Amino acid sequence: MRRSNQPAPVILILCLALSSLAWTPWGAIYDSARDERSVGDQAADKKISLSIKGGLADKDSKLALKVHVYCFLKHVYLVGAINDQPFRAFAVKTAKGTEGVKQVTSYFKPETDTTADDLELAAKVRAELIGNGDLSSTQIEQEVMNAEVVLLGMVRSQADAALAVKVAKGVKGVKKVTSFLIPPK
Structure with a gap:
């Protein structure tokens, strides 16, 4: 009997399951566990x-x-x-x-015609937030409209909120940063 070069069905199923982790209850559990809220x-x-x-x-x-x-x-x-x-x-x-x-x-x-530019800028801001080793950026949401960044979410501390604003302002092309980041009370 000739052996196929294709992966075994079990390995293929496992890979598919792991690649879609973000869309499973396990992904939701992870998101919940890293959130600052109860x-x-x-x-x-x-x-x-x-x-x-x-x-x-x-x-x-x-x-x-x-x-x-x-x-x-x-x-x-x-x-x-x-x-x-x-x-x-x-x-x-x-x-x-x-x-x-x-x-x-x-x-x-107001609506603008900068959607593609804003998406690119949002990706750059996101990368900088995630790449900053001193910042817990997992709960920071962002919106970019006409090169103006809005940061939203729960952060660990006021220092994290200030650092997130500083990082976002440092991204080339960002005109303004508005923060609605909430530190613990």
């Missing part, structure tokens, strides 16, 4: 953000894609490049009316 706070925040996203999508699914919803410790952040003023107001009203929300912060910019 599991209960994470669940409450996720419920709030999904409720708001659903409300926005019910109103106008196309415009809803332009508003990014983040929630940390029941504080909602609405970030996006969107020109539609009534939809901006609707997004804020929806967030404020969502059960469990304590505070809403909106950061809207």
